[in-house]
Amino acid sequence: MLFTSEHEQFRTSVRRIVEEEINPYADEWEAAEIFPAHELFPKLGAIGAFGLEYETEYGGGGADHSFTVVLAEELGRADMGGVPMAIAVQAGMATPALARFGSDELKREFLAPTLAGDLVCSIAVSEPGAGSDVAGIRTRAVRDGDDWVINGRKMWITSGTQSDWICLLARTSDEGGYQGMSMIIVPTDTPGFSVGRKLKKMGNNSSDTAELVLDDVRVPVRHTIGEEGRGFQMQMAQFQDERLWICYMAVTGARRAIDRTMEYLHMREAFGKPLMANQYIQYTLSELVAEIDILHGFLHLTAERYVAGEDVTRAATVAKLKSGRLSRQVADACVQFHGGMGYAEDLWVARYFRDCRLGSIGGGADEVMLRIISMLEGMGKR
Numbered sequence: 274m275l276f277t278s279e280h281e282q283f284r285t286s287v288r289r290i291v292e293e294e295i296n297p298y299a300d301e302w303e304a305a306e307i308f309p310a311h312e313l314f315p316k317l318g319a320i321g322a323f324g325l326e327y328e329t330e331y332g333g334g335g336a337d338h339s340f341t342v343v344l345a346e347e348l349g350r351a352d353m354g355g356v357p358m359a360i361a362v363q364a365g366m367a368t369p370a371l372a373r374f375g376s377d378e379l380k381r382e383f384l385a386p387t388l389a390g391d392l393v394c395s396i397a398v399s400e401p402g403a404g405s406d407v408a409g410i411r412t413r414a415v416r417d418g419d420d421w422v423i424n425g426r427k428m429w430i431t432s433g434t435q436s437d438w439i440c441l442l443a444r445t446s447d448e449g450g451y452q453g454m455s456m457i458i459v460p461t462d463t464p465g466f467s468v469g470r471k472l473k474k475m476g477n478n479s480s481d482t483a484e485l486v487l488d489d490v491r492v493p494v495r496h497t498i499g500e501e502g503r504g505f506q507m508q509m510a511q512f513q514d515e516r517l518w519i520c521y522m523a524v525t526g527a528r529r530a531i532d533r534t535m536e537y538l539h540m541r542e543a544f545g546k547p548l549m550a551n552q553y554i555q556y557t558l559s560e561l562v563a564e565i566d567i568l569h570g571f572l573h574l575t576a577e578r579y580v581a582g583e584d585v586t587r588a589a590t591v592a593k594l595k596s597g598r599l600s601r602q603v604a605d606a607c608v609q610f611h612g613g614m615g616y617a618e619d620l621w622v623a624r625y626f627r628d629c630r631l632g633s634i635g636g637g638a639d640e641v642m643l644r645i646i647s648m649l650e651g652m653g654k655r
Contacts, residue, residue, distance in 0.1 A: 274573035280343050286320045287347040299352035302479035303624065306471070308356050310393045310435045314363065318390025323364045327372040331380045332388040338579045341365065342572075345518050349525030352621060354628030355480030358635075361518045362431045363387065367396035367440045369514050370456050370507040374499030383438055383458055395436040397427040397459075397485060398508060407442070407508060408450045412487065414443040414457060416494065421445070421457060423490040426469065429635075433483025434468050436461050441487075442504050445497075454504035458496040465490040476627030513586055515636045516593040517575070523596040523632050524569050527603040530625050531562060534607045554610055561603050568595055587649050594642035597633030604629050 276284075294316055302308040317323060318332075325340045327333025334340065344364070348357035371384050386392045403409035412425025423443055430439070438460045446453030459466065469484040499507060535558065538549035548554060575588040604626040608615035615622040633639045647653065 274339060274342065274577055276339070276343065280339065283320070283340060284343045284347055287322065287344055288350065290316060290320070290322075291347055291351050295356055296352045299479070302356065303353055304478075306473075306478045307434070307481040308359070308479045310359060310432060313356070314360075314390035314393060316390070317360060318388060322360070323390060324368065324372065324384070324388035325364070327368075327384070327388065328380075331372075331385045333372070338576055341518070342521055342576045345521030346525040349522035350529055353477070353479045353624060354526070354631070355477035357522055358477060358631075359432045359480045361515075361522065362396060363394055365518045366511060366515045367394045369511045370440060370498050371458070373510075374503075374507060376495070378495065379458060379498065387438075392437040393432055393435050395430050395432045395439045396511070397430050397439040397441045399427065399429045401426055401428045401484070407505065410442060410444065410454070412441070412443045414445045414455065416445070417491075419494050420491045421494055421496070423457070423459065423465075423487045423492065425487050427485040427487070429472070430483045430485050431480055433485055434471050434481040439485070440498070442508055445501055445504075448502075451505045453502055454508075455501045456498040456504040456507050457492060458498065459487070459490060459492050463490050463492060475630065476624070477631055512637060513589050516589045517572075517579070517585075519632060519636050520568075520572055520589070520592040520596040523600045523629065524565060524572060526625070526629065527561075527596075527600050528565050528569075530603050530607050530622075531558060531565070533621065534558070534610055538610060548610065557606055558610075561599075561606060564599055565603070568592065568599060571595075587646070590637075590642050590645045590649075593637060594639055594646070597639060600629040600632045 294313060321334045322344055324333035325336045325344060326338060329335040345361065348360060351357045368384060368387060371379060375384065383392070387394050398407060398410070400410050400412060402411065412423065412427065414421040414423045423441070425443065427441070438458055441457045441459045442454055443457055444453055445455040465488045467486045469486045472482045472484060474482060535549065538554060539547050541548045572592055575585050575592060578588065579585050607622050608626050611620065611622050614620050617623065
């Protein structure tokens with residue numbers, strides 16, 4: 274993928290925010306298990322980081338997907354995984370359906386201030402009993418005149434304690450399976466909406482993750498995004514965006530982890546010479562660098578196809594599977610080659626090890642990616 278001077282100018286702007294507005298606060302936000310989204314997001318909104326590919330009429334950038342690649346890759350340089358994940362949710366996971374299918378009224382009321390960073394939003398799909406199996410969701414919206422009355426629980430909601438509104442997937446008819454779901458905007462100050470609890474996690478601690486409770490929550494039917502009953506299809510399209518975001522951030526994060534590990538190995542001496550002089554270490558890291566290069570190239574090719582308007586579902590699925598697994602390999606090697614310091618919380622390595630583990634779970638677990646690939650390959654057919 275060829276990047277222009279305009280891309281590089283944008284890259285510089287994003288990198289400045291990562292280096293000046295995010296990384297210096299990594300330890301503080303990790304310890305607090307939350308970051309100040311309402312303070313940080315307007316700074317990202319000011320450089321157009323939210324809604325790069327959306328209509329300019331609502332504050333979007335009117336750009337193509339190549340600018341999203343730049344943004345996500347630079348966010349992968351952050352010193353923690355939680356904050357980039359929250360930014361990605363706002364920019365490319367909770368808002369695509371609204372931007373593509375929402376009414377003008379909804380876009381002006383919710384999308385425009387979200388792209389400016391003045392509002393924080395979340396995507397609410399997973400439930401206590403339904404994660405990767407989206408068809409298993411049970412949250413229900415029943416029509417009562419011009420309102421939806423919503424009851425249910427949502428789980429693993431990024432920025433769930435700070436969100437001003439959520440993009441909710443709920444059942445709006447008695448049709449089972451993948452049918453009869455709709456996407457509905459729910460402001461979090463609506464009576465009956467509450468945060469059940471903030472979840473304790475293995476990693477990504479700077480991102481507040483919550484279980485949400487909807488108890489007779491009443492919102493106007495006009496808050497429905499697009500056509501009623503087409504929510505599942507809209508969410509599947511959002512999943513493609515989500516998976517690409519995860520991959521772009523992961524590949525940069527993996528390369529940065531290798532670079533930081535090499536710096537340490539050049540300085541750390543054992544048995545009278547730098548650890549980097551050990552040929553086994555050199556070869557192991559070289560193998561990982563080669564794998565990162567291959568994945569990076571594949572992602573740029575996929576992005577080019579996306580820009581050209583092609584269906585990249587299969588490529589995004591393959592990349593999601595490989596990026597999660599490669600990140601885990603890289604993290605394990607970095608911990609191992611740091612020795613005891615890799616196991617201590619004093620260095621960045623342990624945090625990276627914990628944070629990147631989510632890559633094989635969030636946005637569709639590895640097993641779901643394998644299932645999709647096997648279906649696309651026609652396996653299991655008689």
